[in-house]
Amino acid sequence: MHKVGLIVNPIAGMGGKVGLKGTDGPEIVELARKLGATAEAPFRALQALKELEILKDSIEIITCPGAMGESVANKCGFKVTIIGAEKEETSAEDTRQAASEMMKLQIELLLFAGGDGTARDIYSSIKNAMPVIGIPAGVKMHSSVFALNPKRAGELALLYLTGKVKGFREAEVMDIDEELFRKGIVSARLYGYLKIPFERRHVQNVKAATPPSEKYEQEAIAAEVVENMEQDCIYIVGPGTTTRQIMQLLGLDYSLLGVDVVSNGKLLAKDVSEKQLLEIIDDKRSKLIVTPIGGQGYILGRGNQQLSPRIIKKIGKDNIIVVSTKSKLHSLKGAPLLVDSGDGEVDEMLAGYIKVITGYKEYAVYPVSF
Amino acid sequence: MLENKKAKLRNFHQAKWDEPIIFELSTRGARGILVPEAEEEIRTEVGDGISRIPEHLRRKEPPALPELFQAQVLRHYLHLSQATLGADLNIEIGQGTCTMKYSPKINESFATSTKVTELHPFQTEDTVQGALEILYKTDLFLREISGLSRFVFQPGGGSHGAFTIASMIRAYHELRGESGKRDEIITTIFSHPSNAAAAAVNGFKVITLYPDKDGYPDVDALKKAVSDRTAGLMITNPEDHGLFNSKIAEFTRIVHEAGGLCSYDQANANGILGMTRALEGGFDFCFFNLHKTFSSPHGCGGPAVGAVGVRKEFEQYLPVPLVDFDGEKYFLNYDVKNTIGKVRMFYGVLPVVVRAYAWIMSLGEEGLKEVARIAVLNSNYLMRNVSKIRGASIPYDAPGKHRLEQVRYSWEKLAEDTGVTTEDVQCRMCDFGMHYWTSHHPWIIPEPFTLEPTESYSKDELDEYVAALKQVSEEAYTDPDKVKNAPYNSCIHKIDPLLLDDPEKWAITWRSYLKKHGKDIDA
Numbered sequence: 001m002h003k004v005g006l007i008v009n010p011i012a013g014m015g016g017k018v019g020l021k022g023t024d025g026p027e028i029v030e031l032a033r034k035l036g037a038t039a040e041a042p043f044r045a046l047q048a049l050k051e052l053e054i055l056k057d058s059i060e061i062i063t064c065p066g067a068m069g070e071s072v073a074n075k076c077g078f079k080v081t082i083i084g085a086e087k088e089e090t091s092a093e094d095t096r097q098a099a100s101e102m103m104k105l106q107i108e109l110l111l112f113a114g115g116d117g118t119a120r121d122i123y124s125s126i127k128n129a130m131p132v133i134g135i136p137a138g139v140k141m142h143s144s145v146f147a148l149n150p151k152r153a154g155e156l157a158l159l160y161l162t163g164k165v166k167g168f169r170e171a172e173v174m175d176i177d178e179e180l181f182r183k184g185i186v187s188a189r190l191y192g193y194l195k196i197p198f199e200r201r202h203v204q205n206v207k208a209a210t211p212p213s214e215k216y217e218q219e220a221i222a223a224e225v226v227e228n229m230e231q232d233c234i235y236i237v238g239p240g241t242t243t244r245q246i247m248q249l250l251g252l253d254y255s256l257l258g259v260d261v262v263s264n265g266k267l268l269a270k271d272v273s274e275k276q277l278l279e280i281i282d283d284k285r286s287k288l289i290v291t292p293i294g295g296q297g298y299i300l301g302r303g304n305q306q307l308s309p310r311i312i313k314k315i316g317k318d319n320i321i322v323v324s325t326k327s328k329l330h331s332l333k334g335a336p337l338l339v340d341s342g343d344g345e346v347d348e349m350l351a352g353y354i355k356v357i358t359g360y361k362e363y364a365v366y367p368v369s370f
Numbered sequence: 371m372l373e374n375k376k377a378k379l380r381n382f383h384q385a386k387w388d389e390p391i392i393f394e395l396s397t398r399g400a401r402g403i404l405v406p407e408a409e410e411e412i413r414t415e416v417g418d419g420i421s422r423i424p425e426h427l428r429r430k431e432p433p434a435l436p437e438l439f440q441a442q443v444l445r446h447y448l449h450l451s452q453a454t455l456g457a458d459l460n461i462e463i464g465q466g467t468c469t470m471k472y473s474p475k476i477n478e479s480f481a482t483s484t485k486v487t488e489l490h491p492f493q494t495e496d497t498v499q500g501a502l503e504i505l506y507k508t509d510l511f512l513r514e515i516s517g518l519s520r521f522v523f524q525p526g527g528g529s530h531g532a533f534t535i536a537s538m539i540r541a542y543h544e545l546r547g548e549s550g551k552r553d554e555i556i557t558t559i560f561s562h563p564s565n566a567a568a569a570a571v572n573g574f575k576v577i578t579l580y581p582d583k584d585g586y587p588d589v590d591a592l593k594k595a596v597s598d599r600t601a602g603l604m605i606t607n608p609e610d611h612g613l614f615n616s617k618i619a620e621f622t623r624i625v626h627e628a629g630g631l632c633s634y635d636q637a638n639a640n641g642i643l644g645m646t647r648a649l650e651g652g653f654d655f656c657f658f659n660l661h662k663t664f665s666s667p668h669g670c671g672g673p674a675v676g677a678v679g680v681r682k683e684f685e686q687y688l689p690v691p692l693v694d695f696d697g698e699k700y701f702l703n704y705d706v707k708n709t710i711g712k713v714r715m716f717y718g719v720l721p722v723v724v725r726a727y728a729w730i731m732s733l734g735e736e737g738l739k740e741v742a743r744i745a746v747l748n749s750n751y752l753m754r755n756v757s758k759i760r761g762a763s764i765p766y767d768a769p770g771k772h773r774l775e776q777v778r779y780s781w782e783k784l785a786e787d788t789g790v791t792t793e794d795v796q797c798r799m800c801d802f803g804m805h806y807w808t809s810h811h812p813w814i815i816p817e818p819f820t821l822e823p824t825e826s827y828s829k830d831e832l833d834e835y836v837a838a839l840k841q842v843s844e845e846a847y848t849d850p851d852k853v854k855n856a857p858y859n860s861c862i863h864k865i866d867p868l869l870l871d872d873p874e875k876w877a878i879t880w881r882s883y884l885k886k887h888g889k890d891i892d893a
Contacts, residue, residue, distance in 0.1 A: 101843040128688065149786070151789055152782075162738050228775060295792070326812060327812075329580075333816060334580075334583070350589070350596070353590055353594040354594070355595070358578070361574075361576065362566075362570075362575070362576050362578070363554075363575065363576065363577040363595075364578045364580065365557075365577060365578070365579045365592075365595045367582075
């Protein structure tokens with residue numbers, strides 16, 4: 001029997017269709033309802049679960065009461081086990097509690113329907129203790145834990161449960177400050193990484209080379225960066241799993257979500273703020289290493305706000321080293337890499353083509369826009 | 371454009387023989403031909419035929435080959451041929467970039483004539499004048515077709531041709547004392563990936579340009595890539611999605627100004643024969659795949675030739691030997707000043723050059739141009755018809771925008787709407803007796819497929835292929851599981867790709883299969 005967890009955030013996505021930018025907080029939910037919003041997430045969860053019907057007799061769904069999963073799971077005829085008590089109004093705390101509970105019950109996989117806020121709540125409870133798949137249902141979708149659509153989420157779950165997909169990757173959990181967002185200011189933070197099953201494209205044609213694993217790509221990039229590091233130059237290493245590999249290759253301690261500073265193979269400072277960075281750089285020769293964060297290809301302005309316009313100006317465009325796996329670039333389907341530094345002038349300066357390190361001795365010239 | 375109502379789907383079913391591997395058919399002692407014992411008189415004259423071979427040259431053990439009767443061998447390979455799809459069996463337009471065109475069988479008869487097959491590579495030059503003449507004259511033809519000044523036929527394939535050129539680029543910079551400094555080769559993401567690979571194997575860093583929103587390589591991207599580290603540009607045109615970069619002369623100019631050299635991958639020249647030339651495009655090198663454009667069947671590792679051509683000033687780097695003519699006789703010329711050396715034994719894959727020579731001779735200048743015109747016309751006809759199929763799209767398309775000999779299409783919409791992927795379509799197309807290939811990785815274009823109709827197919831045949839694609843699309847929208855569970859009428863069902871992906875399990879020889887799957891090799 002496969003134990004599969006299901007958490008539906010019933011209010012996720014309600015704000016989108018009525019022009020709100022998210023549904024975090026009870027007063028916003030109330031406003032959304034007044035504007036005529038209906039629950040989207042249960043329907044989307046249902047679409048995903050339908051893909052698992054083939055395994056109906058061998059799946060036990062562990063879920064929350066009512067709209068948080070029970071009603072959807074029952075519709076598909078799965079064996080359902082309910083945890084927690086039913087409530088009229090649910091909140092983020094319910095998601096966090098349910099996720100912790102499911103972790104204790106040692107489920108194989110957690111399916112959740114929601115947006116960035118839901119992903120963040122789940123991350124805060126389980127970190128990377130068990131694999132999850134996000135069913136996209138929210139208004140804000142900066143995190144890359146979500147499948148392309150609910151059907152794909154279900155398909156991936158099926159592949160994972162039947163042993164056809166065995167690998168994992170770490171996917172960014174990002175969320176923005178909703179207060180600022182509703183005022184039109186985007187400020188996304190990187191909160192951490194959830195573990196998701198990774199469907200390496202099945203290659204059937206012998207002429208097509210098997211794509212290397214993400215880890216291998218990251219190691220190749222790290223080797224290229226480290227080999228070309230210059231003496232006495234200060235390297236500011238931005239957050240991300242690709243940049244983490246650089247720190248690991250150097251054998252240094254690092255902060256996955258923060259900005260670290262390295263020079264001559266030694267760690268100068270870990271998880272620095274903008275202010276500290278400015279002090280460290282001063283007038284010294286510095287280079288900045290960044291990687292796209294999240295699914296939309298932001299290299300600046302999402303998840304690495306410490307790298308402020310002042311810092312970018314000080315370092316200069318020519319000293320920005322962008323690193324990205326080829327898979328990440330290709331997932332953008334031709335769309336440019338993005339910057340949103342908070343300063344139009346800086347964004348303008350960064351726009352155009354930029355060299356990206358994509359492997360050992362491999363580079364791409366890729367467009368950057370804002 | 372009216373739909374061709376005649377184009378109907380075949381009720382195809384492939385032969386299924388459940389054929390064992392030939393090693394499993396082996397019976398100890400079985401022989402194809404039993405040679406009668408020699409007569410007394412002959413034995414007295416030459417002995418037993420074995421003892422005259424020096425002891426140290428004789429095998430101690432018999433070779434580990436399967437032992438079968440002649441009829442069994444014939445049946446075995448006929449069975450296998452019925453369990454495959456290929457250019458002589460079906461409408462072979464689904465393997466875009468590979469130019470799976472019809473190779474006239476008369477050319478085959480020249481290539482397999484004993485005059486070719488019985489030659490020995492160690493024969494003296496004066497006994498192989500005919501073979502050398504064919505090599506020499508095919509070189510003259512390719513000079514005319516490309517505008518470049520000299521060709522060699524030694525590289526045994528397109529990637530080998532690209533590797534030979536990358537080696538010459540390296541030799542050029544080494545001679546100028548710049549080898550340590552100039553270590554970057556620029557290519558584009560829609561150029562054939564062998565260009566990047568050839569550069570990498572030669573120790574260069576590879577810089578890949580991504581296209582602009584219309585699908586073309588961008589001059590601004592190139593300007594960002596060139597520097598005093600640029601060793602060269604290795605590029606395809608038209609690129610693998612079928613778009614011709616009309617700014618190519620500007621590309622080569624920018625690279626030359628930066629001190630680099632330019633190589634034109636013309637592996638697939640089917641759409642441009644007699645229309646554009648490497649010389650006018652500003653290129654220093656080019657290569658043609660004789661096994662694509664020039665009438666040798668293309669597939670599965672050969673026999674093939676990547677014919678490499680150079681401008682005058684780069685002849686000094688060519689691999690040896692060159693074939694020359696002194697006014698009286700043809701000879702092998704090893705006197706090449708700064709040659710990169712040998713890239714293959716002897717002087718090339720002669721049968722492939724013989725086919726190319728015969729093909730060019732039979733068509734002449736006008737005929738070669740006709741090949742290009744029809745190949746391009748067929749491709750654009752196909753494109754407009756595929757564009758009408760539900761779920762199919764043509765990335766970078768615009769009204770009135772034409773492609774050359776091939777197009778990279780996308781089933782992205784189909785996959786989003788129905789969950790049916792390009793790999794599912796591939797399997798279902800087998801049920802209609804059609805070969806269909808997805809595309810090279812990386813898949814920049816989502817759910818891709820590349821069709822290249824060449825000049826070999828009639829309008830009716832193209833319509834039949836489109837009708838099959840249309841049927842699969844309709845099935846995807848009405849009964850996606852039918853497509854996802856295909857094929858039904860093929861000799862085998864789906865192959866689990868995980869097995870092909872697993873180094874512990876995959877086996878490309880019988881010996882490694884036995885080893886990896888724990889079977890006794892002598893059993």
